[in-house]
Amino acid sequence: MCMRFEVxxxxxxxxxxxxxxxxxxxxxxxxxxxxxxxxxxxxxxxVPEVPVKLPAPRLESIVxxxxxxxxFVKAVLIGTPIEFPNxxxxxxxxxxxxxxxxxxxxxxxxxxxxxxxxxxxxxxAIGCNIHDWMLAYVYVSxxxxxxxxxxxxxxxxxxxxxxxxxxxxxxxxxxxxxxxxAQPVVLAGxxxxxxxxxxxxxxxxxxxxxxxxxxGGYR
Amino acid sequence: xxxxxITCLLWFVVSSGxxxxxxxxxxxxxxxxxxxxxxxLHYDIKSDTALQAALAWGRFVPLADNLSLRATxxxxxxxxxxxxxxxxxxxxxxxxxxxxxxxxxxxxxASGSASAARLEYQNSIRDGWxxxxxxxxGKRLTESWDAEANFRYQHRTADKELAVVPGISGAVFDLQSxxxxxxxxxxxxxxxxxxVGFDFRRGDxxxxxxxxxxxxxxxxxxxxxxxxxPNAVGYRIFALTRVWRVGTSYALGTANSINVGAERWISxxxxxxxxxxxxxxxxxxxxx
Numbered sequence: 232m233c234m235r236f237e238v239x240x241x242x243x244x245x246x247x248x249x250x251x252x253x254x255x256x257x258x259x260x261x262x263x264x265x266x267x268x269x270x271x272x273x274x275x276x277x278v279p280e281v282p283v284k285l286p287a288p289r290l291e292s293i294v295x296x297x298x299x300x301x302x303f304v305k306a307v308l309i310g311t312p313i314e315f316p317n318x319x320x321x322x323x324x325x326x327x328x329x330x331x332x333x334x335x336x337x338x339x340x341x342x343x344x345x346x347x348x349x350x351x352x353x354x355x356a357i358g359c360n361i362h363d364w365m366l367a368y369v370y371v372s373x374x375x376x377x378x379x380x381x382x383x384x385x386x387x388x389x390x391x392x393x394x395x396x397x398x399x400x401x402x403x404x405x406x407x408x409x410x411x412x413a414q415p416v417v418l419a420g421x422x423x424x425x426x427x428x429x430x431x432x433x434x435x436x437x438x439x440x441x442x443x444x445x446x447g448g449y450r
Numbered sequence: 451x452x453x454x455x456i457t458c459l460l461w462f463v464v465s466s467g468x469x470x471x472x473x474x475x476x477x478x479x480x481x482x483x484x485x486x487x488x489x490x491l492h493y494d495i496k497s498d499t500a501l502q503a504a505l506a507w508g509r510f511v512p513l514a515d516n517l518s519l520r521a522t523x524x525x526x527x528x529x530x531x532x533x534x535x536x537x538x539x540x541x542x543x544x545x546x547x548x549x550x551x552x553x554x555x556x557x558x559x560a561s562g563s564a565s566a567a568r569l570e571y572q573n574s575i576r577d578g579w580x581x582x583x584x585x586x587x588g589k590r591l592t593e594s595w596d597a598e599a600n601f602r603y604q605h606r607t608a609d610k611e612l613a614v615v616p617g618i619s620g621a622v623f624d625l626q627s628x629x630x631x632x633x634x635x636x637x638x639x640x641x642x643x644x645x646v647g648f649d650f651r652r653g654d655x656x657x658x659x660x661x662x663x664x665x666x667x668x669x670x671x672x673x674x675x676x677x678x679x680p681n682a683v684g685y686r687i688f689a690l691t692r693v694w695r696v697g698t699s700y701a702l703g704t705a706n707s708i709n710v711g712a713e714r715w716i717s718x719x720x721x722x723x724x725x726x727x728x729x730x731x732x733x734x735x736x737x738x
Contacts, residue, residue: 321469324512326553338469340469358555434639435640437640438555440704441699441701441702442705442735443709444707
């Protein structure tokens with residue numbers, strides 16, 4: 232009797248915790264522009280209606296190499312510390328004015344001793360005060376369920392517990408505001424739910440690095 | 451004094467610390483000038499095309515959060531297809547400082563620079579030194595559009611003074627000028643940018659013509675100028691020059707570009723002496 236009770240309890244525990252993904256759903260997102268071309272480096276976020284406990288954030292990094300930030304877009308969970316190692320043999324002066332996280336790392340080489348903690352959700356644009364063309368984005372997600380699109384414009388958010396979600400997309404050049412992209416999704420069982428966006432993008436008008444005859448450079 | 455300054459600059463270029471960036475800027479191209487002789491009458495107007503090359507090598511040093519220094523040694527040369535006496539080499543040095551007033555790509559900036567170069571021509575009548583002082587200020591208005599204003603003082607000295615008229619200086623190629631300018635660049639696409647500019651120059655112009663009484667009475671230096679023929683006479687006159695510029699640049703990766711541009715110079719001097727130049731050029735630019 233006691234043995235049978237233990238087996239049932241173990242099965243329930245397995246269903247609830249150990250074998251969670253077997254009952255989890257996934258969102259397959261497709262992001263395309265208004266000419267139907269796939270959009271890479273878009274961040275897709277699924278925000279559950281019922282708040283979930285967030286995992287402990289891990290240290291991330293955005294490096295400076297050959298006078299560029301790498302990667303160009305990094306999506307992180309709220310509260311994530313990010314370090315900015317300078318792998319160039321020249322100084323970089325990293326800053327952001329974004330409301331979600333403004334900061335300044337004055338001209339330095341190597342890795343600053345204290346990482347920057349991104350503790351408010353939203354996009355953060357990052358630049359270098361010496362090399363004006365250097366640009367990167369940190370997207371800070373308030374939900375643990377997020378992913379970034381690849382070159383094919385697809386992103387897969389796996390292992391989502393069943394329930395109601397608001398699924399949004401963010402891209403550095405999109406015309407609409409992020410909340411306007413929200414789509415309600417109800418996940419049940421183990422099926423995959425497809426979410427599609429066709430985004431109108433602004434033209435890529437990043438500051439030009441290439442020199443011209445008339446100069447115009449930073450030095 | 452100048453040698454000492456160049457030696458100090460060379461020492462700085464070679465020994466500046468680990469925080470410094472290397473500067474290696476190279477340009478090569480061709481430039482057509484419709485009125486090389488700066489002449490008014492059609493039979494005096496001489497046009498030619500020059501192949502040009504220039505190199506700047508040095509260091510860029512961030513001195514403080516918003517202050518930087520650039521020190522370079524510079525070399526350049528021109529080779530003309532017809533008037534070979536104008537072929538020249540220039541060797542010099544340049545020092546510039548730039549300050550940003552604030553943080554970020556859109557912060558306004560101001561700069562100052564000084565340079566000196568030795569000029570050696572195939573025909574030595576133009577040999578001399580060129581000194582320049584420059585001031586500039588600018589601001590990026592959007593990611594694609596920036597604008598700047600600048601001031602430049604230039605003094606060219608000539609080694610030789612070959613006076614041909616008693617009592618009148620022969621230092622035709624000893625020239626001074628002040629120039630103010632505006633320049634703006636706009637990125638049409640991620641590869642193509644368009645630049646426009648305007649300069650207003652006030653100063654000496656060396657004009658070479660056959661003997662000409664009107665120019666004679668309005669010039670303050672006269673010398674023979676064999677570069678344009680045995681009977682050509684060079685005159686130094688004071689003129690106001692307006693320069694209109696337009697150009698486009700095509701990016702080849704992050705360090706190289708191809709540039710095409712045109713300039714229209716309109717010079718007005720005393721006595722109704724007007725000179726018009728059209729310059730058209732193409733160049734390849736590399737920057738480390």
